[in-house]
Amino acid sequence: MYVIKVKGVAKIPDYVQLRDEKFTLLAYFRVDRPDRSLEKVGLGDKTEYIMQKIKDLPFGQILKLDI
Template sequence: MYIIKVKGVAKIPDYVQLRDDQFTLLAYFRVDRPEKSLEKVGLSNKADYIMNVIRDLPFGQILKLDI
């Protein structure tokens, strides 16, 4: 799984993309509201870990996660 943190501009907030190994979009959510999206893809039990990774991730960088 890959994580990409996207910087928002003006009124558009910061977003996060979760993608699988084929780079298909699994989830797309605001940094401040991840709960519903993570629950939909079955990662609600890993939400704390994922959010800690996202906090330290620079905007625009792609990070591979092994979950």
């Protein structure tokens, strides 16, 4: 699974994209509101781990997560 952190501009907030091995979009959510989106894709129990990785990730970079 891959994580991409996207910087928002003006009134658009920062977003996170979760993508699978084929780079298909699994989830797209605001950095400050991950709960429902992660639960929908079955990662509700990994929210804390994913958000810690996102917090340290610079905008525009791709990070591979082994989940």
